[in-house]
Amino acid sequence: MTDQIILEARGVTKVFKGLTAVAEVDYRLIKGQVAGVIGPNGAGKSTFFNLLTGLYTPTEGKVVFFDQDITKVPPDQRVVMGLGRTFQLVSVFNSLTVLDNLVLSITRFTPYYHNKSKFFFADRTNSFIKENCIGAMETVGIQEKKGLKTSGLSYGDKRKLEIAMALSLKPKVLLLDEPFAGLSDTEIDEIVHLINKIKEGLSIVIIEHKVSKLLNLVEKLSVMHEGRLIFEGKPQDAVSDREVRRVYWGEKDESSAIKC
Amino acid sequence: MFKGEKNMARLRRLDFLLIALIYIAFLPVIGKLKLIDFMIFTIFVLSFNLLYGFMGRLSFGHMLYLGIGSYAAALSSVYLSTNPLIIILCAITAGLLVGVILGPVVSRTRGACFALINMAFNQVGYFLVVSACAGITGGEDGLAAQAAPLGFFNLQDSNIMFGFTLFCLIFVFFVMKKLIASPYGVLLKGIKENENRVRFLGYNTYFFKCLTFCISTMIAALAGALWMFNFSYVTPSFIDPGRNVEVVFAALIGGPGSLYGVLIGGGIYMAISNYLASYITRWEMFLGIILLILVFRFPKGLWGVLADKFGKAGKGQVVEK
Numbered sequence: 001m002t003d004q005i006i007l008e009a010r011g012v013t014k015v016f017k018g019l020t021a022v023a024e025v026d027y028r029l030i031k032g033q034v035a036g037v038i039g040p041n042g043a044g045k046s047t048f049f050n051l052l053t054g055l056y057t058p059t060e061g062k063v064v065f066f067d068q069d070i071t072k073v074p075p076d077q078r079v080v081m082g083l084g085r086t087f088q089l090v091s092v093f094n095s096l097t098v099l100d101n102l103v104l105s106i107t108r109f110t111p112y113y114h115n116k117s118k119f120f121f122a123d124r125t126n127s128f129i130k131e132n133c134i135g136a137m138e139t140v141g142i143q144e145k146k147g148l149k150t151s152g153l154s155y156g157d158k159r160k161l162e163i164a165m166a167l168s169l170k171p172k173v174l175l176l177d178e179p180f181a182g183l184s185d186t187e188i189d190e191i192v193h194l195i196n197k198i199k200e201g202l203s204i205v206i207i208e209h210k211v212s213k214l215l216n217l218v219e220k221l222s223v224m225h226e227g228r229l230i231f232e233g234k235p236q237d238a239v240s241d242r243e244v245r246r247v248y249w250g251e252k253d254e255s256s257a258i259k260c
Numbered sequence: 261m262f263k264g265e266k267n268m269a270r271l272r273r274l275d276f277l278l279i280a281l282i283y284i285a286f287l288p289v290i291g292k293l294k295l296i297d298f299m300i301f302t303i304f305v306l307s308f309n310l311l312y313g314f315m316g317r318l319s320f321g322h323m324l325y326l327g328i329g330s331y332a333a334a335l336s337s338v339y340l341s342t343n344p345l346i347i348i349l350c351a352i353t354a355g356l357l358v359g360v361i362l363g364p365v366v367s368r369t370r371g372a373c374f375a376l377i378n379m380a381f382n383q384v385g386y387f388l389v390v391s392a393c394a395g396i397t398g399g400e401d402g403l404a405a406q407a408a409p410l411g412f413f414n415l416q417d418s419n420i421m422f423g424f425t426l427f428c429l430i431f432v433f434f435v436m437k438k439l440i441a442s443p444y445g446v447l448l449k450g451i452k453e454n455e456n457r458v459r460f461l462g463y464n465t466y467f468f469k470c471l472t473f474c475i476s477t478m479i480a481a482l483a484g485a486l487w488m489f490n491f492s493y494v495t496p497s498f499i500d501p502g503r504n505v506e507v508v509f510a511a512l513i514g515g516p517g518s519l520y521g522v523l524i525g526g527g528i529y530m531a532i533s534n535y536l537a538s539y540i541t542r543w544e545m546f547l548g549i550i551l552l553i554l555v556f557r558f559p560k561g562l563w564g565v566l567a568d569k570f571g572k573a574g575k576g577q578v579v580e581k
């Protein structure tokens with residue numbers, strides 16, 4: 001089995017008005033891999049995702065997806081190519097019902113989108129769309145909430161809805177930005193279970209703050225600090241890495257942190 | 261409650277009949293010519309509200325698209341053909357053209373910028389009509405224009421005009437209703453709430469914004485053509501950017517979030533401007549006060565208030581059981 005690189009960042013840098021949020025990051029995601037990215041607040045993790053998915057264009061460097069340079073490709077096009085994501089702060093449509101959130105994400109990748117008379121004139125509550133939506137809800141376990149306004153969902157359910165929406169885009173790579181943040185322990189377990197369930201045939205990158213939740217979930221862990229990748233390898237090794245320990249647990253020597 | 265919702269759904273399917281009945285019922289009270297005016301204005305509000313109520317883009321220059329329709333209709337009747345169908349086709353084509361030309365520009369903006377850029381284009385259009393192209397448009401005096409009868413289809417007969425305008429209103433309403441109930445309708449609401457997020461669902465939002473803009477300008481132009489038929493002339497007041505508040509008021513009064521709200525708002529605004537004006541000289545002041553109350557107390561408009569009172573079955577959208 002050869003390891004095919006599915007998503008790659010080459011020397012990606014992002015500078016915001018003099019602040020370097022991401023600095024010369026080289027990153028490779030291998031097909032079928034579940035990878036994690038951790039780092040302290042402001043390390044540049046979300047910015048890195050935003051560069052990969054096209055919310056920002058890098059100041060320097062390239063993003064390559066399936067051997068294709070997508071640095072200049074707009075976000076919606078990247079989604080069509082198979083790059084799905086969720087956001088650090090759950091981002092769903094609060095003004096729509098739960099069902100309509102899924103209608104929006106699901107129809108884009110069904111024949112309904114390409115058959116314009118259906119996309120513009122078919123009743124969106126028809127059985128075909130509805131079955132698809134309910135299937136997507138069942139995957140994440142929110143089917144009882146389908147008629148509710150999304151604004152009435154708990155944060156955890158919104159998170160599940162967001163993941164269901166991302167999955168309905170039939171992505172090949174799924175980028176999850178802090179999927180556990182703000183959730184209770186049981187909800188975290190549910191999301192972990194969900195990720196394990198969906199990872200078949202998918203490549204996933206998960207951003208997290210703490211190593212502990214990723215230890216048993218990811219095959220590769222990258223540690224980001226001040227815009228740079230300071231470690232890449234097995235999650236167990238990260239815990240024992242000196243540099244990582246210094247950034248994470250014992251910053252006794254402040255001056256050396258500035259030097260590097 | 262469950263049964264009530266089922267009944268509401270059935271009622272909603274026949275809503276177009278209700279529209280016709282209401283307008284016919286008001287015939288003896290308001291009069292044919294005024295009601296035609298009401299209906300045309302409501303079509304115009306529907307076109308405006310597709311952008312404002314559903315896509316969240318407030319245009320302060322929508323009179324331009326109405327005016328373009330009126331002038332295109334008048335000019336085509338003078339220079340091209342007096343066949344009413346050809347005139348309407350020309351007006352809608354003109355609306356589409358202006359949508360295709362301006363859409364890519366205005367769709368780059370949102371919020372205040374969108375409102376103002378539309379207004380700026382409206383000003384340009386007004387200037388063109390009043391002075392730069394006065395030789396063709398008749399300048400301040402406007403143009404007299406008419407459609408010739410086409411068999412029994414004689415728009416100078418007020419009965420036919422009433423029937424045809426009612427048909428147009430119901431047709432536009434029906435199309436809008438379909439659009440709003442479709443996946444595209446959800447897409448519009450998605451763009452309204454968070455356009456960037458919609459892009460991350462794989463939609464080229466720019467394209468859909470341009471398209472929606474064109475639909476809106478076409479319908480506005482249709483209203484413009486009807487207006488020209490109704491008055492048998494066009495004047496710069498048909499394209500006057502200052503009159504744009506009217507359509508904004510109408511949408512706010514009824515409730516921009518729903519089609520029913522727009523129908524109510526269009527009717528009520530026209531009633532206010534027609535009747536209040538004959539009792540109170542500075543009636544616009546009252547309109548201003550009404551607007552203030554609406555914006556601060558009832559942002560969902562009259563229909564929003566009604567729908568909240570009588571449960572979610574009345575929201576003009578299909579609610580899941």
Ligand SMILES: Nc1ncnc2c1ncn2[C@@H]1O[C@H](COP(=O)(O)OP(=O)(O)OP(=O)(O)O)[C@@H](O)[C@H]1O
Nearest residue numbers: 016019021039040041042043044045046047048088
């Ligand atoms: N749009 C922006 N404009 C200016 N600065 C930004 C922008 N986005 C991020 N930054 C800055 O870039 C740095 C990295 O931010 P980023 O959100 O990527 O960190 P993070 O690793 O995701 O942190 P957290 O764990 O808090 O989410 C921060 O200092 C942040 O203030």
Ligand SMILES: [Mg+2]
Nearest residue numbers: 045046047088
């Ligand atoms: Mg972040």
